[in-house]
Amino acid sequence: MEPVRQITGTAVPLRRADVDTDQIIPSEWLKRVERTGFGQGLFAEWRSDPEFVLNQPRYKGASVLVTGPNFGTGSSREHAVWALQDYGFRAVVSPSFADIFRTNCTKAGLLPVQVDADAAEALLAAVETDPAVVVTIDVEARTLLAAAAGVSTTFPLDDFTRWRFLEGLDDIGLSLRNEQKIVAYEAARPAWMPSAGRVAAT
Amino acid sequence: MERLASHNVGQQPQTLNDKLWDGHVVHQAEGEPDLLYIDLHLVHEVTSPQAFDGLRLAGRAVRRPDLTVATMDHNTPTIGLDLPLADPVSAKQIETLAANCAEFGVTLYPMGHAKQGIVHVIGPEQGLTQPGMTIVCGDSHTSTHGAFGALAFGIGTSEVEHVLATQTLPQRRPANMAVTIDGDLPAGVTAKDVILALIGRIGTGGGVGHVIEYRGSTIRSLSMEGRMTICNMSIEAGARAGMVAPDDTTFAWLEGRPHAPTGADWERALDHWRSLVTDEGAMFDKEVVIDATSLRPHVSWGTNPSQVVPIDGAVPDPDAIADAGQAESARRALTYMGLQAGTPMREVPVDTVFIGSCTNSRIEDLRAAAAVVDGRHISAGMRAMVVPGSMRVKADAEAEGLDRIFTAAGFEWRSAGCSMCLGMNPDQLAPQERCASTSNRNFEGRQGRGGRTHLVSPAVAAATALAGHFATPEDIR
Numbered sequence: 001m002e003p004v005r006q007i008t009g010t011a012v013p014l015r016r017a018d019v020d021t022d023q024i025i026p027s028e029w030l031k032r033v034e035r036t037g038f039g040q041g042l043f044a045e046w047r048s049d050p051e052f053v054l055n056q057p058r059y060k061g062a063s064v065l066v067t068g069p070n071f072g073t074g075s076s077r078e079h080a081v082w083a084l085q086d087y088g089f090r091a092v093v094s095p096s097f098a099d100i101f102r103t104n105c106t107k108a109g110l111l112p113v114q115v116d117a118d119a120a121e122a123l124l125a126a127v128e129t130d131p132a133v134v135v136t137i138d139v140e141a142r143t144l145l146a147a148a149a150g151v152s153t154t155f156p157l158d159d160f161t162r163w164r165f166l167e168g169l170d171d172i173g174l175s176l177r178n179e180q181k182i183v184a185y186e187a188a189r190p191a192w193m194p195s196a197g198r199v200a201a202t
Numbered sequence: 203m204e205r206l207a208s209h210n211v212g213q214q215p216q217t218l219n220d221k222l223w224d225g226h227v228v229h230q231a232e233g234e235p236d237l238l239y240i241d242l243h244l245v246h247e248v249t250s251p252q253a254f255d256g257l258r259l260a261g262r263a264v265r266r267p268d269l270t271v272a273t274m275d276h277n278t279p280t281i282g283l284d285l286p287l288a289d290p291v292s293a294k295q296i297e298t299l300a301a302n303c304a305e306f307g308v309t310l311y312p313m314g315h316a317k318q319g320i321v322h323v324i325g326p327e328q329g330l331t332q333p334g335m336t337i338v339c340g341d342s343h344t345s346t347h348g349a350f351g352a353l354a355f356g357i358g359t360s361e362v363e364h365v366l367a368t369q370t371l372p373q374r375r376p377a378n379m380a381v382t383i384d385g386d387l388p389a390g391v392t393a394k395d396v397i398l399a400l401i402g403r404i405g406t407g408g409g410v411g412h413v414i415e416y417r418g419s420t421i422r423s424l425s426m427e428g429r430m431t432i433c434n435m436s437i438e439a440g441a442r443a444g445m446v447a448p449d450d451t452t453f454a455w456l457e458g459r460p461h462a463p464t465g466a467d468w469e470r471a472l473d474h475w476r477s478l479v480t481d482e483g484a485m486f487d488k489e490v491v492i493d494a495t496s497l498r499p500h501v502s503w504g505t506n507p508s509q510v511v512p513i514d515g516a517v518p519d520p521d522a523i524a525d526a527g528q529a530e531s532a533r534r535a536l537t538y539m540g541l542q543a544g545t546p547m548r549e550v551p552v553d554t555v556f557i558g559s560c561t562n563s564r565i566e567d568l569r570a571a572a573a574v575v576d577g578r579h580i581s582a583g584m585r586a587m588v589v590p591g592s593m594r595v596k597a598d599a600e601a602e603g604l605d606r607i608f609t610a611a612g613f614e615w616r617s618a619g620c621s622m623c624l625g626m627n628p629d630q631l632a633p634q635e636r637c638a639s640t641s642n643r644n645f646e647g648r649q650g651r652g653g654r655t656h657l658v659s660p661a662v663a664a665a666t667a668l669a670g671h672f673a674t675p676e677d678i679r
Contacts, residue, residue: 016534017527018406018506022645027624031277031291033251033298035359045647068527070407073440073506074645076249076342078358099376099410099442100342100356107360158374160234171360172260175368178229178237182370185228185239190474192467193241194330195268196309199460 001109003168007090007137009063011146012053013127017068021101024072024080038079039086054087058131066093066123066135072101081108091137093144095120106161107171113137113144119153126151139165215481217378218447219413222353222478226336228370235372241335243365244321245272245308247299248626249340253363254302266369267307271330274299274313275320276626280589280616283314288628306366319592319618322346322560326430327594329459333448333475338365343560343642345436348445349429350452351478353413355443376442377487379412383420385495390674392570393428394562394640394659396420396492397435398500402510404490409441412488415480416446420494426455427566434561435642438507447479499674501547502644502657504535509644511547513662513672519543538646539654540634547672550656554637555586555667556649557613557660559623562640563591565598567660572604574664574675580612581670587614587629589621613667625650638666 029041046052053059065084071094072080081104084092091111105112115123126133126149133148137155139162145152163169216224229237243266250272257264264270277292279285287293296313303310311317317324322343325331333351338344340362347354357371365371383396401408414436421429429446436444446452453472456462463471498512509532511518520532520543536543541550557563557571568588580586588608590596596618599605605615622629623641631637631653640663644655658666665673 017531020506020643020645022624022643022648026647026651027276027626030248031289031295031626033255033295035252035255045651070410070440073406074342074437074643076340076344076356076358078249078252078360081358096407096410098407098440100358100437104358104360107358158233158235171372172262172364172367175237175364175370175372178370181229181237182239182368186369189239189241190470192463192471193335194332194461196271196330197268 001168001170004090004109004111004165005139007063007111009090009135010061010131011064011066011093011123011127011133011135012059012062013124014053014065014067015124015128018070018073019067020074021072021077021080022074025077025083030077030079035082036086038083039088042083042087061088063088063090064093064135064137065089066120066127069095069117071097073098076100078104078108081105081110085110093120093123106164109165111137111139111165113155115144115153115155119151122151123149215484217484217486218351218415218445218478218480219353219376219378222334222336223375225334226353235374237370238336238373240338240365240369240371241269242325242330242337243270244325244337244339244344245270245362246276246321246339246341247274247295248276249359250302250362251295251298252359253366254306256363257306257366262367264306264308264366267309269369270308270366272299272303272308273311273318273321273324276620276624278313278619279627280619280621280629283617292627316593316597319594320560320563320620322434323563323591323595326350326426327459327592329456329461332456332462332471333452334478338371342437343434345441345444346430346434346560348433348436348443349426351445351448351475353443353445356437377412379409379414379441379488379490380486381414381416381490381492382418383416383492383494384418385420385493387420387494387497390499390661390676391497392659392661393424393431395497395500396494397432398502398507398510398657399497400490400492401435401439401507402500404439405508406438406506407440409436409439412441414439414441414444416444421446422449425566426451427564430564431561435507438642448475499659499662501662501672503539503541503547504532505538505644505646507642507644507657509535510657513547513674515547517541517543517545517547548677549671550636551671552636552638552656552666553584554631554635555584555663556589556622556637556639556641557587557663558589558591558621559641560591560620561642562660563589563595565595567640568595568599568604571660571664572607574661575611575613575668576607578611578668578678580667584612584667584670586612586667587616587622589616589629590618592618622649624648638663638672
């Protein structure tokens with residue numbers, strides 16, 4: 001993934017709770033075998049409504065999505081993250097995220113910014129009124145600042161994940177530093193455990 | 203030394219989840235996620251192509267093809283298996299999985315194979331899913347396998363690539379949540395109703411950050427199929443995973459399955475499996491208690507799985523919901539679902555019934571539905587289909603004559619796959635069609651654009667197909 005140190009940009013307000021992955025990217029889009037080109041499918045059904053927030057010209061070019069709690073609930077499809085990124089979002093701000101969605105974000109380089117409900121509400125309200133409100137998210141300091149919205153807050157990001165964002169590191173290489181430990185673990189696994197290649201005689 | 207679960211001598215009492223976790227830690231360091239070993243990686247066509255591409259780009263192999271099993275389930279049609287796929291995009295995804303499995307040496311149960319089926323049905327059925335294992339798949343309903351006392355959870359495509367390359371995953375230890383369900387289930391109330399009632403109570407975010415262990419006399423009395431249904435929908439409560447400590451029901455179900463250990467190995471495995479229980483006095487971070495004796499069959503009315511009522515109830519009034527956000531969600535849901543507040547659920551007409559999905563497509567589910575429809579016929583204008591979870595379930599059902607009961611009643615009898623649970627194959631709802639579905643998600647458009655999904659048990663689905671509106675088996679007797 002690409003390093004992410006600071007994100008500065010305008011935001012789109014999506015005032016909905018429990019936004020599920022089927023809404024973020026409907027399943028018909030999951031048939032593709034590529035990793036790119038999902039932006040068109042982002043919120044595909046909701047975008048058929050001309051009034052939907054992504055269809056409003058005043059929110060064009062935003063890089064931050066601000067939304068309600070439990071964002072990304074539902075399936076494990078990383079395509080939801082790819083769709084948000086492909087559309088142009090670099091961070092999602094919410095009072096809470098579904099577990100798998102959050103993990104997928106951190107693997108693909110989309111920053112999940114969890115703020116308290118009051119800060120999320122203040123930001124939503126400000127951006128709904130004024131699309132020009134600028135949001136600055138600093139990965140190193142773990143801060144979100146939106147002066148025009150009166151919001152200045154911190155967000156949780158464990159040191160390891162923060163380091164991966166700052167350096168743009170992929171997990172696989174990091175895990176393979178433990179190759180000898182993996183080999184040792186494998187040597188201690190019981191032989192009776194199931195293997196795809198071994199079926200009991202019947 | 204066998205290290206799948208720590209023996210925990212002289213230490214603090216541990217939960218089952220923590221035992222499984224500790225037994226799979228390959229590497230642990232301050233400030234880093236634990237690196238966990240993965241015992242079984244299940245793969246399907248939708249979330250794997252980009253992961254295999256990643257391996258190719260980096261010049262990496264699949265580290266343990268012997269611990270990796272693939273099948274085709276999401277895109278597969280359930281009729282005309284001998285014909286080319288109608289959708290060229292689906293066909294390409296199916297072909298890509300076959301090519302990737304061939305290139306990387308991964309065992310594949312392709313469309314038409316006797317062992318093909320929904321990934322969460324075939325793992326247990328083949329005996330690949332066993333107590334004490336870590337199991338992952340690029341699919342959120344991997345939580346199903348926790349019914350065997352395994353730590354099983356869904357992952358995204360980047361993590362699929364990570365497991366393919368390393369057979370490990372860096373993970374943060376989740377918190378522990380106990381859901382205790384005690385008492386006998388009333389007649390007509392099933393495992394599906396238990397899990398719908400739980401999600402209705404704690405919400406779709408109620409389990410976030412936690413692994414749920416299901417405990418109590420109700421769980422102990424449930425079959426493996428029932429336990430799988432409950433663990434399956436743990437993700438709908440937002441939980442990282444769900445699990446049930448293994449017991450004699452588990453061992454009896456597993457014995458003799460193709461990948462189950464045999465002879466002396468079976469005895470060794472049993473010794474280990476019997477240690478997989480939460481220790482007396484272990485602490486949970488969160489606890490929920492449910493009285494099974496008070497439960498009724500449940501039906502969802504909204505567009506997320508927490509929006510449920512007992513079938514005797516009515517469509518709720520959003521104005522009566524105290525939380526402003528929940529009230530707004532309910533208003534949106536009623537508009538989408540085309541429902542009026544106050545309408546008794548039994549008066550809501552239904553035009554499609556889907557019996558299938560990784561939640562409720564096992565032999566016991568089909569038996570329960572067949573018992574309701576035996577000798578009767580679906581209501582006029584109803585479209586009803588049964589999609590067995592695997593080709594093995596299909597064959598078993600046909601050997602028992604269940605297919606003839608269903609087809610005589612007017613149901614379509616299909617081949618295995620995810621089918622109308624998410625409509626990636628041709629089995630979809632038309633806009634505004636209303637479906638009683640034994641699946642797991644009632645999200646907007648889940649079963650087809652504009653389609654309206656109501657989550658129910660197989661018994662309620664079957665009775666609803668006969669009645670033409672939501673009904674229990676008692677209603678149609």
